[in-house]
Amino acid sequence: MWKEIPIPFYLSIYFFDIVNSQEILRGQKPQVRERGPYVYREYRRKTNITFNDNDTVSFLEYRTFEFQPDKSSGLESDYIIMPNILVLSAAMLMENKPMSLKVFLTLAFTTFGQHAFMNRTVGEIMWGYDDPILNIIHKYFPDKFPMKGKFGLFAELNNSNSGLFTVFTGISNFSRIHLVDKWNGLSKVSFWHSDQCNMINGTSGQLWAPFMTPQSSLEFYSPEACRSMKLIYKEAGEFEGIPTFRFKAPDTLFANGSVYPPNEGFCPCRESGIQNVSTCRFNAPLFLSHPHFYNADPVLAEAVFGLHPNEKDHSLFLDIHPVTGIPMNCSVKLQLSLYIKAVKGIGQTRNIQPVVLPLVWFEERGAMEGETLQKFYTQLVLMPKLLHYAQYVLLALGCLLLLVPVVYQIRTQERCYLFWSSNKKGSKDKEAMQAYSESLMTSAPKGAVLQEARL
Numbered sequence: 001m002w003k004e005i006p007i008p009f010y011l012s013i014y015f016f017d018i019v020n021s022q023e024i025l026r027g028q029k030p031q032v033r034e035r036g037p038y039v040y041r042e043y044r045r046k047t048n049i050t051f052n053d054n055d056t057v058s059f060l061e062y063r064t065f066e067f068q069p070d071k072s073s074g075l076e077s078d079y080i081i082m083p084n085i086l087v088l089s090a091a092m093l094m095e096n097k098p099m100s101l102k103v104f105l106t107l108a109f110t111t112f113g114q115h116a117f118m119n120r121t122v123g124e125i126m127w128g129y130d131d132p133i134l135n136i137i138h139k140y141f142p143d144k145f146p147m148k149g150k151f152g153l154f155a156e157l158n159n160s161n162s163g164l165f166t167v168f169t170g171i172s173n174f175s176r177i178h179l180v181d182k183w184n185g186l187s188k189v190s191f192w193h194s195d196q197c198n199m200i201n202g203t204s205g206q207l208w209a210p211f212m213t214p215q216s217s218l219e220f221y222s223p224e225a226c227r228s229m230k231l232i233y234k235e236a237g238e239f240e241g242i243p244t245f246r247f248k249a250p251d252t253l254f255a256n257g258s259v260y261p262p263n264e265g266f267c268p269c270r271e272s273g274i275q276n277v278s279t280c281r282f283n284a285p286l287f288l289s290h291p292h293f294y295n296a297d298p299v300l301a302e303a304v305f306g307l308h309p310n311e312k313d314h315s316l317f318l319d320i321h322p323v324t325g326i327p328m329n330c331s332v333k334l335q336l337s338l339y340i341k342a343v344k345g346i347g348q349t350r351n352i353q354p355v356v357l358p359l360v361w362f363e364e365r366g367a368m369e370g371e372t373l374q375k376f377y378t379q380l381v382l383m384p385k386l387l388h389y390a391q392y393v394l395l396a397l398g399c400l401l402l403l404v405p406v407v408y409q410i411r412t413q414e415r416c417y418l419f420w421s422s423n424k425k426g427s428k429d430k431e432a433m434q435a436y437s438e439s440l441m442t443s444a445p446k447g448a449v450l451q452e453a454r455l
Contacts, residue, residue: 004045009366012037016358018081021117027351031305039071055172056181060161076123083338084118086133089284091346102345109348116348128152162223165204178203180221191226191280194265201228208325218247226280239328244319254289271297285339291361303355328368335361
């Protein structure tokens with residue numbers, strides 16, 4: 001089960017389709033329309049499994065995605081209008097460069113027919129499309145952009161791994177089970193500006209230490225977010241009859257440094273509730289947050305028409321079986337946004353007003369089901385429950401068995417007492433009769449005595 005997780009995972013993608021792209025270029029407020037979900041079945045398998053001498057195990061986990069039309073509200077051939085990430089990111093990178101270079105980039109964009117907004121299919125946006133502008137970026141910004149040939153938001157995830165994890169097995173100390181020792185050979189990353197933010201804490205996000213309490217927290221390292229995250233206890237509940245603890249994201253997860261000082265290392269920051277991930281995403285002005293800017297500064301959602309943040313649809317949670325630390329039901333929801341604005345000298349940006357524009361939000365969910373769930377329920381819920389009641393049955397049976405010899409002993413003693421009492425009473429009667437007889441013989445005539453004796 002650990003090597004090839006039997007729980008079905010689904011990745012649901014929601015795009016923010018731009019309704020008024022031309023108006024945005026003229027400086028008006030963006031308006032978006034949510035499209036989706038486009039659902040993909042996610043398969044995970046661990047390879048290169050190596051057990052080390054220090055109670056750790058190393059592995060690569062590969063993921064593949066398969067589109068699920070029956071669960072989706074559209075097809076991969078649907079067209080979506082969204083910001084051209086390459087053009088707008090390159091414009092931001094050129095903001096402080098010489099004007100001559102900006103003019104050259106503008107001419108290059110024009111030559112290759114590149115605009116601030118693009119109209120592409122879901123499949124192209126997800127898994128990549130050919131774009132000649134990549135060659136320009138590689139030429140003038142070498143080592144700044146890892147993708148070669150095709151660009152897609154999730155192109156790096158399909159048929160690939162998220163890095164070499166080395167985690168503790170928990171053999172010598174079960175409280176350390178699945179804690180990350182190293183990721184890609186590193187005990188900390190270098191994306192951020194403080195040691196605390198660069199620390200690799202918690203597990204790899206699939207298993208936690210057993211015997212949890214409401215004071216426990218869930219901490220894990222996410223390679224996609226380039227950071228460790230911590231969830232806090234919310235409430236106790238049940239999933240398909242199995243007791244669970246629900247953990248949620250704290251309000252401070254994406255708070256900026258002024259609201260939550262420990263997050264200062266993730267800055268430069270903008271409004272609270274969004275995290276700048278440009279340092280680990282080829283310096284593109286990308287931001288991570290909850291969907292629709294839920295739990296963020298209200299000005300972010302107010303700056304874009306069509307956003308409706310709410311806890312029910314846009315909060316994340318994990319339901320964990322507290323005795324084993326195994327996830328029963330999980331729903332992780334995150335949003336990727338792009339900061340855009342007009343850059344002087346880059347004609348494609350025209351009069352765009354500064355705004356954090358949402359691109360896409362996604363939900364990664366999984367729940368234990370079928371034979372795995374039944375096996376888990378039988379062994380870890382039903383059997384302990386039966387054993388719990390069996391102990392009282394056995395206790396009652398033991399008491400009953402103890403009463404049998406006690407009752408038997410009491411009955412035996414009663415018989416002995418009756419027998420002893422009857423024997424004692426009989427001997428006294430004989431003595432009385434003998435004394436009476438002797439008295440008659442001494443005081444009465446012989447004939448009378450004989451007559452009495454006969455009687």
